[in-house]
Amino acid sequence: MNTRYITYGDSYAASKAACDLLAVGVIAIYGPTDPNSADAVQAHCRAAGVPHIQATWRPPPLRDLEIPSPPGINLYPEAVALSEAVAVFIKDNDWNTYTLLYDDDEGLIRLQEILKYADPNDNWLVRRLKSGKDNRQLLKSLKVARHTRVILDCPSDRILEYLRQAHDVKFFEDYMSYVLMSLDAHTLDLQELRYGLSNVTCLRIFDHADSRTTAYHADWKARATSDIKIPRMTHEITVEAALASDAANLLTNSVETVPKDFKIEPESIECKSDAKWESGNIFTEHILTNPITGITGNILLDNSTGERKNFNVEIMELSNSGFNSIAKWNADTGFDYVRTATDVSDLLAEKWQNKTFRVASRIGAPYLVERVPKEGEVLTGNDRYEGYSKDLVNEILKETLHLNYEIIIVPDNGYGAYNKETKKWDGLIGYLIDRKADLAICDLTITYERRSAVDFTTPFMTLGISILYMKPTPPEPELFSFLKPFSVDVWIYMAAAFLLVSLLLHILARLAPNDWENPHPCDKSPEELENIWHIKNSCWLTVGSIMTQGSDILPKGYSTRWVCGMWWFFALIMCSSYTANLAAFLTNAAMDDSIKSAEDLAMQTKIKFGTVGGGSTYFFFKRSNVSTYQRMWTAMESARPPVFVKNNDEGVERVFKGKRQYAFLMESTAIEYQLERGCDFVQVGGLLDSKGYGIAMPFFSSYRTAVDNAVLKLAESGKLVELKNRWWKLPENATKKCVQQEVAEEGTSAAELGVDNVGGVFVVLGIGCGMAAGMGALEFLWHVKDVAIEQKMSQMDAFWAELSFALSFWETEKPVEHSRPSSSASGDMASRASSVLRSAVDLFNMDVFKKDSR
Structure with missing residues (x-):
């Protein structure tokens, strides 16, 4: 083996070194790694008919450009296939918005190949970094624009410099994801950035735990301690070293496997002459058709282009213990993710051990209220609050995921509404978007508008809109x-x-x-x-x-x-x-003789009704296409004085003071809580819609899956029901506990006949x-x-x-x-007969006298 060392990028020195080797007599030339120098060397080799082997990234050939025969041999993975692997990976991870950063022309070409596989609806941005200069201003502007997913293409020796600059401007923190295009990125010592919360992913084309790799590594270390002069290596085998070893093995194997009747005899060829090595083309064809298994896996070459095909790519992810394999890719089989859900949870838990999660919430019973300290008690931290939200987040983060957290109360105590003038969100949603909080938990309804701004877990509570109203005053007891x-x-x-x-x-x-x-x-x-x-x-x-x-x-x-x-x-x-x-x-107590449903509210004008301004119920009526709800929205919007309130507590108070002249539209869970404690209230009608409360978090949160799984686990175990009963239901011996009665159905009220x-x-x-x-x-x-x-x-x-x-x-x-006597009777008997009709006694005496006279 004859070796020549030249300066990187010096194509003249590379040409001279190639001519010297050809003059000595060689059967193949390997290198150099500089693309421009490699082109010069390849031209000399093609003219002399000597195989040229290289292991460097080359752009895909132009379609109309005819490839010379025999072609040059390149062991580096094909550019198009490598770009496809990255494109499929970001698509599998639902990347529809990302930023591509590069610092040389080759990097731009590689990124363009990635964009060829991008979805037309993807939103991407391409920016060029300045090598050796300060790029903090560019990175800071990307942070302000809330870019969180980055594909970085640059040589491995400049990766750490760019990541340090990103860390300085807080562009390398939680919610950030980086894909490093360099195949040597896994060999870098990122100890200083290892405990950051950004997700860092890179690619490699060979397994360091493979027996061939370990044997080669041991032999390399042994040679490094000898007198042989070799370049200094890092603690890992680089792609260049691995491909150089594979190139040597390919050449050695090709020499050993040539036909017996074919003799390989190198010839001395001058660059200025027209001479060619007679066996060169045949030997090149033999190399192209001679597959071997090297450090970088099976080496198969395309006979027409000389490019390597059918290679394997391994996806690596940075953790506290270094880079770990998460998936493998092959052009024929696609991606095979090797991590289980448990492995992902364990790695994320390990990554989050040094993180204290900021949980944003708002004051509002029964979800979160300030605790009243006992005599002599000093409350600090999370102990200052109690309620359903605190118990829920404690079950998820502390008990299930074993993570630390702190509760933050938003200053305006708002859920979050979008301001069209400032084009910003306020309240809890604004806190998440500005990365002031990691989670937001309270009675926060999952809506389409909020879902477009932040991410949500599976709902931990389902509900609907209903009507809170005052019970009628019972009539005074009446005696009659x-x-x-x-x-x-x-x-x-x-x-x-x-x-x-x-x-x-x-x-x-x-x-x-x-x-x-x-x-x-x-x-x-x-x-x-x-x-x-x-x-x-x-x-x-x-x-x-x-x-x-x-x-x-x-x-x-x-x-x-x-x-x-x-x-x-x-x-x-x-x-x-x-x-x-x-x-x-x-x-029948005739509990409500005025309204029985939302339709009754919409059809009358005496009773006013409203919602929390800017809340989910507010927008439900505003955007509804149902005629009844549209009529209700028109009535609410045009009401004077305004019927919208700042929060549920104000709405409940207005119902109480309204003396059955105001009804409040609110979530059924809040109504259920009020009915348990307010004996003067009643729920009118059923649910107008169906929705749920969810835990909100910024987009691209790495812990989203873990939190979502914890919510599902609590739901399956019945813990969510237990928590709700703890804060909604009053004890049986509570003095304020109310026994609610069902409202009489429409048509059953009695009326006097x-x-x-x-x-x-x-x-x-x-x-x-x-x-x-x-x-x-x-x-x-x-x-x-x-x-x-x-x-x-x-x-x-x-x-x-x-x-x-x-x-x-x-x-x-x-x-x-009795029968009246004949006409021959005496006159006084006739007079007595007439008196029969006047007196029963006279009639009786007359009858006795008649019998005696006879």
Whole structure:
């Protein structure tokens, strides 16, 4: 082996060295690594027909440029394939916004190859660094523009310089990700930057733990201690050294595997002559078709271009212990990620051990409140606060991930809203964007607008918008509330009906002969009859009927029974109506007689309603396409005075002071908390939407997956439910605990029944009573006819005699009527016969006297 050392970049010296080697006689020339010098050497080798082997990055050949045959041999990975590996890696990691930095023309060419594989929707920026100069101003401007993902292409000896400058301007910190294009980046000693929080990734094309690599490394160290003069190495094998070893092995193997009839005899060739090595082309073709396995893996060459193909790329990531392999790539199989989720969590946990997470939040019960110190107690740090948010973040960071944290309260206590004038976010979202906090946790709703500014975990609580309203003031107890089922008119009509029916029954009973009964049932021939239907018994029957108790006396006449039947029908309907309506009055408190749902709010103007200004509920109504919600938004926006409030506490207070003239639209979880403690409040209607609370963090946070997994783990274990019950539910023995009642559904409220509701019953009763009166009249006239015939009187006399007796209400007994004597009787007997109708006693004495005279 004949070696020549030249100055890097001196193409003239490289040409002279190549001519010297060709003059001595060689079968192949390897090197140099400088592209310009390599082109000069390759030209001499091609002219002399001697194989030229190199191991340096070369730009892809132009499409229209014809490649000479045989081509030069290059063991360095093909430029296009190497760029594809980087492009696929950033796409797999969801990089859609990134910055490309380079410091020489070759770097720009490599970055252009990467951009060929980029998605058209990607947002990228290309900037050139000045080698050996101060680039802090450029890096600082990138930080201000919030560029967090960087692809850096430069020689390995300048990487540390650029990273130091980035660290000085805080462009090398948390949320930053760097991809180093140099294949020797993994050999650098980044001890001073190892404990930074930036994610640093690089590529290498061979495994340092491979047996061939370790053997070569040991042999190299042994040679380094000998007298042989070799270049000084770093603690790792560089790509240049590995490829040089592979080139030597390729040449040695090619010599050993040539056909037996082919003899390799080097010839001395002058550069200025036209002579060529006769075996050169054949030997070059043999090298191209002779695959071997070297330090950098299997070496396969393209016969037409001489470029290396089918190589492996290993993706390395910097951690506290140095660079670790995370994935492998091959042009045929693509990426194979070798790390498990546990490995990722362990490495990230190791990386974050020296980090104290800044957790931004806001004051608001029950999520976070300031603790009241006990006597003599001094509260510091996180102990100053308590609430659901603190317990949740403690479970995630401290108990699950074993990380430190501190709670920061945003000055304006706001959730975060975008200001179109300043084009900035405030509140919690602004803190995350400005990197003043690592996490934001509270009742922060995941919305489309916020999701476009920051990242969110899986929701730890689901909810919806509902209406908080005041309960109606319970009515004062009334002594005669049992009269409520009927209106006053109905009660008056019922009393009148009772008196009229009782009187009618009394009259009809006196007119009806069947209601005159034998007072002594054992006496078959009574001298007088009795009528029990005086006014007292008539009233007793009617009142007993309407009280559904009945009576031990019942009428027997057709008319009286008919009027009783009508009255019983009337009593049935009225009693049933009264019972049903009274039950509704007693069991239904009519909690809300004004609004039952959002539709009721939208359709009225008396009750004002509002939301937290600039919050998720505010934007829900503002952007909704539902007609009801649009109407509600118009009403809220045009209301004077304004109906929007600064926070939930102010909204709750306004509902309380509004005396049922203001309703507050807020999240159902907050309403649930208020209902547990405020006995004067009630939730109206169901949920208007469905959404969730999530933990917010800046984009590209390396701990996003770990925090998200911790939330899922807490949800599966039931810890989230336990935390919510701890801060929402009051203890059973709490003095302020309220028992909430369900709001009556629409259509179930009771109202007093008026005449219009029960007037038909009165009509039926009136018709029935009229029919009874008619039947009583017919029955009376028929009886008068019988009396006139029996007593041989005119019907008119009998009518007036019977009517006169019937209207003698004080008379309750009636003499039994007998047949009248013949015309031959004496005159005083005729006068006695007429007195029969006036007195039952006279009739009885007259009959005894007649028997005695006979």
